[in-house]
C-alpha cells in the first residue's frame with residue numbers, strides 16, 4: 001500500500017473515483033458477469049441495434065463487457081466525473097461519452113440534442129449500474145430517465161444491499177466489524193439502497209418492475225477469491241488514505257490500523273473450504 005494521494009478522489013464522500021476504484025470495479029464487473037449477464041443479454045436482444053444510455057458509465061468498461069457479442073448498437077455513456085469520461089473516450093471507440101449529472105434538473109434537455117444528432121428518439125435500454133446508491137434524490141433522477149425511454153424500452157438497475165451481505169464462519173467477528181465500518185462510511189453510498197429500489201421505481205412512475213436477481217455468494221463462483229479482491233483490498237487503501245489525509249482523527253486512525261492488522265486473516269478465511277461470503281447485489285428491470 002502506498003500513501004500516494006489520487007487528486008481525482010472526491011473528498012466530499014459522495015462516490016470514490018481513482019485508479020484503485022477503477023480496478024476494483026473491473027474485478028466487480030468480472031464477478032457480476034456471473035450474476036446478471038443473462039438479464040442484460042435479454043434486454044439488448046429485444047431489438048436490432050438497440051439505443052443504449054449508460055448512466056454513471058465510469059470508464060465505460062462495465063458496458064463494453066456486457067455488450068460483447070452484440071453485433072450493433074448505439075451507445076451514449078454519461079458520468080458526472082470528467083476523469084471517468086476522458087478514460088471512457090480514450091478506451092472505447094464505439095460510443096459517445098458525455099460529462100453530465102443525471103441529478104441535475106436540466107439533464108434531459110442537455111442529452112436530447114445529442115440523441116437527435118444520433119437519431120435516437122428514445123433509449124431501448126437505460127442502464128444504472130451501481131449509481132443509484134450514490135444519488136441524493138433517486139426518484140427525481142429515475143423520473144427524468146423514464147422520459148427518455150423508447151416505447152417498450154427497459155431500464156436496468158443493478159445495485160447493492162449490504163443487509164444481504166454475510167461471511168461465515170466468522171469466529172473473530174472480523175467481517176462483522178468490517179461491514180459495520182463500511183456502513184458508517186458515507187463515501188461508499190447508501191449501502192442499503194437495494195431494498196429501496198422497488199419503491200423508487202414505483203414512485204418514479206415505472207411499470208412492470210421485476211426483481212430479477214438477488215445476492216451473489218462465493219459458493220456459485222469457481223474462484224471465490226474474486227469476491228475477496230472485489231470487496232476488501234481497495235477498501236483498505238481508502239481507509240489508509242482517509243487516515244493519511246486527517247492523521248489527527250483518532251477514529252479513522254483506529255479504523256485503518258484495525259483493517260491493516262486483520263486483512264491477512266480475512267484473506268485466509270476466503271481460502272478455507274467451508275467459508276462462504278455473500279454479497280448483496282440486486283438486479284431490477286422496469287418499463
Ligand SMILES: C[S@@+](CC[C@H](N)C(=O)[O-])C[C@H]1O[C@@H](n2cnc3c(N)ncnc32)[C@H](O)[C@@H]1O
Pocket residue numbers: 015017025029055056057058059062078079080081084100101102103128129130131134135
Ligand atoms: C460505483 S461507480 C459504477 C460505474 C459503472 N456503472 C459500473 O457499474 O462499473 C458509480 C459511477 O457513477 C457516477 N455517478 C454518480 N452519481 C452520478 C450522477 N448523479 N450522474 C452521473 N454519474 C454519476 C460516478 O461518477 C461513478 O463513475
